[in-house]
Amino acid sequence: MQQTPCTIVKKERLIPGQTSKLVISCPHIAKKAQPGNFVILRVSAQGERIPLTIADADPEAGTITMVYLVMGKSTAHLETLEEGDALHDLCGPLGQATHIEQVGTVICVGGGTGIAAMHHIAKGHQRAGNHTVAIIGARSKNLLLFEHELKSFCDEVLIATDDGSYGHKGFVTQVLEERLKTDKTVKEVVAIGPVPMMEAVSKTTKPFGVKTTVSLNSIMVDGIGMCGACRVSVGGQVKFACVDGPEFDGHQVDFGELRQRLAAFKPQEALSFEAFKE
Numbered sequence: 122m123q124q125t126p127c128t129i130v131k132k133e134r135l136i137p138g139q140t141s142k143l144v145i146s147c148p149h150i151a152k153k154a155q156p157g158n159f160v161i162l163r164v165s166a167q168g169e170r171i172p173l174t175i176a177d178a179d180p181e182a183g184t185i186t187m188v189y190l191v192m193g194k195s196t197a198h199l200e201t202l203e204e205g206d207a208l209h210d211l212c213g214p215l216g217q218a219t220h221i222e223q224v225g226t227v228i229c230v231g232g233g234t235g236i237a238a239m240h241h242i243a244k245g246h247q248r249a250g251n252h253t254v255a256i257i258g259a260r261s262k263n264l265l266l267f268e269h270e271l272k273s274f275c276d277e278v279l280i281a282t283d284d285g286s287y288g289h290k291g292f293v294t295q296v297l298e299e300r301l302k303t304d305k306t307v308k309e310v311v312a313i314g315p316v317p318m319m320e321a322v323s324k325t326t327k328p329f330g331v332k333t334t335v336s337l338n339s340i341m342v343d344g345i346g347m348c349g350a351c352r353v354s355v356g357g358q359v360k361f362a363c364v365d366g367p368e369f370d371g372h373q374v375d376f377g378e379l380r381q382r383l384a385a386f387k388p389q390e391a392l393s394f395e396a397f398k399e
């Protein structure tokens with residue numbers, strides 16, 4: 122694990138004012154990063170520690186890619202940085218890498234910024250020789266991320282938008298369910314995105330008995346299993362998402378508890394964000 126100041130070599134505003142992509146120079150992390158790993162960064166010495174899943178890694182160029190949603194004070198502060206600026210520090214790669222083996226057909230479901238995180242995992246499944254199907258969704262076409270990146274290596278990319286402006290009108294779970302009804306070669310489903318989406322995907326796959334992996338975005342502080350902030354319940358057992366995960370069996374996760382814990386600091390987060398904007 123390395124902790125070092127890292128420079129932003131490329132910044133792309135994917136959805137202006139809402140979602141951005143950063144390519145960061147950090148050769149040591151780029152060399153070791155595996156699909157499923159995440160990093161924790163700070164913009165300043167007093168800043169909050171922000172966990173972000175690695176969306177891509179290029180060991181030759183010595184860079185990693187991350188995508189974030191501006192949703193509070195810390196990500197708004199991150200959004201003020203431009204190409205050439207350096208993060209205060211970056212710690213990683215953290216978490217367990219995705220378990221990837223050649224199994225047949227794997228469906229990777231992504232929603233919102235989770236599509237970017239899912240991209241690295243889908244790439245791993247493709248490299249392992251799996252028939253890789255991506256199902257991605259957003260509220261409308263202009264909010265859809267990483268479509269072209271996924272189309273460059275996935276065997277199939279299926280799209281759903283809530284308003285029907287692109288692809289299937291409706292949710293990714295409807296596209297997934299239709300596929301599971303007709304395709305018995307599917308051996309695993311991976312889902313990354315908002316908690317309600319990952320819960321819905323897990324409910325959709327359960328009757329089909331298909332292994333389902335979700336990547337949990339619980340609140341994190343140290344990222345090394347010491348503080349307990351990222352505690353989740355999986356199969357009735359306490360797990361720490363930062364060291365035991367972040368990926369778990371979606372059929373075993375207590376999503377209700379996860380939702381409750383994620384909402385615990387909402388009022389304080391809102392106050393802090395308002396103060397930052399003034």
Ligand code: FES
Pocket residue numbers: 340341342343344345346347348349350351352361362363364
């Ligand atoms: Fe502290 Fe996981 S973030 S135990």
